[in-house]
Amino acid sequence: MQVKEEFKPTIVAFCCNWCSYAGADLSGTNRLQYPANVKIIRIPCSCRLNPMFILRAFQRGADGVILCGCHPGDCHYTTGNYYARRRMTLLFSMLDYLGIERERTRVEWVSAAEGAKFAATMNDFVETVTKLGENKRLEDLRCKSE
């Protein structure tokens, strides 16, 4: 009997080194749980996130991509997250315009002190993406292992 396996989405979380990555560490230090499907990639600043990386993640099988950075005004590099905010807003709007589920992409500002927010955000995001199901609209079939 084949039991239908529960869908576990692949989530890529890009976290800026100074706030959100530290926030993620803090949620670990505080033993706050969030699903293992979330894998974090450390980037120096949210402004390092090239839209290319997001599309790449979807191509390679991600079902959701989230960017976490310092709160606006708190960027370690002063202005990085302001640029990231515009870039991501426009990119997400474009993905939505192309009919790709807008819930698959998200930006959250998580400070180094917000371990609880990090865990809560991830839990919520995983739940949202799980409900959406597999990424079909921006998939690259070549990358889906048979």
Place this chain on the structure above:
Amino acid sequence: MKKCPISQLDALFAALAAQQKLYIPTGEAKTAAFKPWEEGMKLTDALNTVRSAKDLFFPQVENLVNFKVTGKEIEIIENRDPAEPFVVFGVRACDCRSFDILDKVFLCDPVDTYYQTRRENGVIMTMACTEPEETCFCTAFGIDPTDPAGDVSCWTDSENLYLRANTEKGEKLLSGLPMLSEGDAPAADKSVFERLPLKNLPLDKFGGEHMMELFNRPEWKGLAESCLGCGTCTFVCPTCQCYDIKEFNTGDEIKRFRCWDSCMYSDFTLMSAGQPRPTQLERFRQRFMHKLVYYPSTHDGEFGCVGCGRCLQKCPISMNIVKVAKTLGEEKE
């Protein structure tokens, strides 16, 4: 010769599609394309499709082989698309001639087995032209658009579709169709082709004899000047046959595939030492020299162009083989 009432066309397509995959030219004039036939699909009003029938035999992207990586082992996996028989209906005389040209490239030794398989599996049903576009100049290459080649040739008048099998494959295809009856097509009216503006393309100077002279002509500079270096002409061309072999790493597998390349691209035939044709002028010249000089010089004077006129319609800056041929072929008083 067989005939089939126009009213029975859908039934004819259905019968063909029941046996094998059937492609027909369909869609709006601006975007007409060969597509797999489905119930209710209409033939396009356009004279010709945007992309040529070449695509069905030599697709833009084609998988060749996979390399599977497990740990530190690499396994080689054949990855050919499954061979299935198919029919293309509505190929124009120009596109049909393009297969002669492609065959000479792909089926000479070493044979391109990917192309070969598709050629063997594909049946070409051509359609005679009655209302050419002003951009048509197939007659310049000795093609009779009113009497196209192919496995099966077709004509229409207001009531009937007339079909004539030219090859064994064609005979076999027609033999199984119950809606066909005997009947001959009325004689074609060729007068309109006489009025085609480009019918007298000055091709005498081309064909391989004046290779170096043509190569060094100063007019190339002016012709190539505005070329954007896009691949439109090559990708809509029924005779362009250049491809690149590329690899895609999926993470645990490497997929080797081939895709069309364009001699107009800056990385065409890029080598470790650099680009053999470093400027657009050289790349531009390559394309037209190939069609009008290099190909004929190695293939008994046969030109690498069939006069379908697609590049005339599609070039973003309206530079094309006709302008090249006229510039280089006419003058020289």
Place this chain on the structure above:
Amino acid sequence: MQERVKAKAIELLESGVCDRVLGWKAGEFFYDVTPAVFTSREEIEKEFVFGPFCGANMSKYLIAESRKEGKKVGAFLKPCDTYSFQQLQKEHRIWRENVYAVGVQCEGMCDIEALKAAGIKGILGAEGSGDTLTVHTLYGDKSVERKAVLAERCACCKSKKLLGCDEIVGEQGEELESARFEQVAKLEAMTPDERFAFWRGELSRCIRCNACRNVCPACSCEKCVFDNPNSGIENKAASNSFEENLFHIIRAFHVAGRCTDCGECSRVCPQHIPLHLLNRKFIKDINELYGEYQAGADMDTRPPLMNFQMDDPEPSVVHERGSDQ
């Protein structure tokens, strides 16, 4: 108009201001006009044209032309070309001092495909100014309304203003009220499923000929990421729907805030993909979220993606905005 433009071109050469001029060269038919460099009065008199099929945006050629040695290059620019011209200067791509820019007023360019779509075949020529166009065909003369055969971008022209030129032929024009975002709004009003179906239908026709990119004045990178094997996203052909999407998303994103909406991408697409709708989406979003911005309209303002406000909307605006759709 054609005669005035030609006279100006000859004047530029003969007065010694320029040693070459960039203009439009007649083709085999009346509509297949090619951008070309003219160096003599004879060439200009014989082959220079300016008419309803001179759609090509000349600004991009000035990147290379303005760097050549010699005298200035004379350039004839339509209003929308001048926006690109300014934008390229802003990006330090054109060496302005080597260009003598002549603004040419434009009545809107016609689309040969629109003529053909009107059911006219075997077209040999077109004549007439004003509202009606007489078309000569292999099958006799036909007449059509000019408005009906205007290119889409000209039917909703955003501006007739000639910017940053050394001289103007014809009247200086004004910015116009344009309905250019109507189609974008229509798409926005659709459900995501409908939008997905729409764009799949359009983008699946893409043959990756790169015509849109190569004609685009904003896409003038020394080396495009899609041609660069080290970029990680290089590809020569779209192997599947993902790569089709990828190319067009990234291209639109790279020109976002820089695209002047000249519409060349859609004009040259051999598959008639409405690429301008991608660029206009970004323009519309930028206007709505960050304030009106027209790329190329001036030389000073910071492009919206290289700028920010402390109180910019959060990316979640995308989610909230369309929640009822």
Place this chain on the structure above:
Amino acid sequence: MQKIGVFVCWCGSNIAATVDVQAVSDALAKEPGVVFSTNYQYMCSQAGQDMIQEKIREFGLTGVVVCSCSPRMHETTFRKTCEKAGLNPYMVEIANIREQCSWIHKDKETGTEKAIILGRAAIAKVQLNAPLTAGQSPVVKRALVIGGGIAGIQTALDIADAGFPVDIVETKPTIGGKMTQIDKTFPTLDCAACILTPKMVDAAQNENINILSYSEVEAVKGFVGNFSVTIRRKARFVDETKCTGCGLCTEKCPQKKVPNEFNLGLDNRRAIYIPFAQAVPKVATIDPNYCTMLKTGKCGVCSKVCTAGAIDYQQKDELIEREYGAIVAATGFNPISMDKFDEFAYSQSPDVVTSLEFERLMNAAGPTGGTLLRPSDGTHPHTLVFVQCVGSRCDGGEKGKPYCSKICCMYTAKHAMLTREKYPDTDVYVFYIDVRTPGKNFDEFYRRAVEEYGVHYIKGMVGKVVPENGKLKVQASDLLGGQQLHIDADMVVLAAAIEPDKSARPLATMLTASMDTNDFFTEAHPKLRPVESPTAGVFLSGACQGPKDIPETVAQAGAAASKVIGLLVKDHLTCNPCVASSNEMMCNGCSACEKVCPYGAITYIDKDFRGPNRTTLRRRVAQVNPAVCQGCGACTVACPSGAMDLKGFSNAQIMAEVDAICK
């Protein structure tokens, strides 16, 4: 292809409990490029580090992946380890399998699976790592201390003692801060002014210290070792160099109705004023909001009485720009506003006061000359109710603060004790939720208040205070007594929560230092780097980092000073080699990168390049100054051609990580 060594750490049971470390090292051994893979109990131990070094030499490793705790913990450790073994330190990548794996997952299978993927991603990245060499940048040997309270003063004194010049920027006309307003200090009950004012004078007399009072930081540019700070010197309309501080003007000024902020508005001062007798600098300041001369142009009394000719009504704000190597934030705290606590009738009755106001009422230099009198009628209060935790420990929201303000228990005990000592005829009630006395001699102090001074400590909270017939009707619960109390009090003292000064938030933005949700500055590490901000070169002193009492503040101030000294003694700083660099062959020279660079690290040059067919092309190309670039990567995304890339976080590396994770 790199030769990669993988080292999986157990971190005792921290990782090994939820991650099968053996399985991880086995799985990663199979990855391409991996030539050695192992696991060990504590990789960061000397033995663990020795092993890494040994394996680097043994296998000639070109890359190292350590699967361990967060790179924020030990990346530097392992980089140094590898460097000692001859491997470039930037050939090391850390897979964070503790904070981001073992600690958040309970199921071993899940944890192991994820750890393997994280390890893979690190391996994929290391494959593309390139050796990087750090550059150097010079250090400006001067420090800036922002805030002139006890924290700022102590930090400045310590830095100055080490021989480095320090500037103190204080927004008030005098340094001294909150401590000047405090009467006595717990638990010793010594006089705050007596111990503070000598320090203020020290600071004023120290030739390495330059006090910029009545000044604010306007803008901060630069980076560690090379900050450039714009300081606004607000116009005080008195020439600091001429004013002798005689105070004559402050006596003669006809504008007498200015609420005296030093006494928290409990009395009035003049429009020209010296905040208090021991102010440093002892210089008068004209309050432009009240000065008749400045507002209407008619008066000029102070100018007439000033024998030094120091008054200058034309004075304007002045902007000065200075270079600093290090910056210390010491912006301090304020009691929160009591506006939202109507139940305690703070705004209805002047007899309901905050503890800081009570401090002034008890102080000899205060409005009542040190006699405890009710602000409403100047009578002697007999029944006093102290309420603790007002606005502290609240459930977020707008009303209060979620944290414990830490100092209230002790100062309330102090107030209760002092009241009872001075006025044995009073009844003093303290309503508490918990009494928190962790500190040397703290609990003893509190017990003395109860046992020796007879302060009534009641576990419970005041529910409401209603002013009625000159009394304050206090209704409260006595949880241990199981009854509701109704007390007719003469005064109610609220131990208001403290919050960071409002200037801290904009300052943090200028300094690019991060803050927590309560606007306290975040430290680089809560335990191990408590006086440093995550932003290099920015240090934290005093209550701006979290609630603190005086000894803690002084200790932290000294610690911050020692960190600053440690920085300033260096002649050069090693730069972060993970900086942007532009590939000139692909650069368009379009200036996109320059526009988004927050450091001005990008400039352009025209350069000749070899074109096809022996031609030369002149192009404008970007150049990055690696000493100025901080490696944020904003430019890399702005660059459409991808010419701009970031070392250590290159496009290819990040995409390799993405690939490995999504595989």
Place this chain on the structure above:
Amino acid sequence: MSDMTEIVKRISGVNPRKCMKCGKCSGACPAYDEMDYHPHQFVDMVENGRLEELMNSRGIYMCLSCFACLERCPRSVEPSKLIEAVRLAVVRQQGKNHLNPEQIPELLDEELPQQAITSAFRKYRK
């Protein structure tokens, strides 16, 4: 009784664990002396599952629903919601024996605040 605790927590939306036992609710309560259990005890009793005692207590009907405790609670525990929920739980358990709308007119007093009427609906038995 433990399910009842859950029900009460669910109806009220109150998390009694947030209580830090400061007693401000009881300090603020105007009906303190009328009650056998006091607001802070309510919270504690729910947390510790002593619901039966609570449901049988008269104190829950002495609550004025003035929301002083809710307003003052520094931890947003909101005891009055809990009391309300306990009353509701009692009412539900007893069936339809609360005040009928038809009976309202005769009981109506011009001076009666709206809030009191609403809470009376749930509070008084027949």
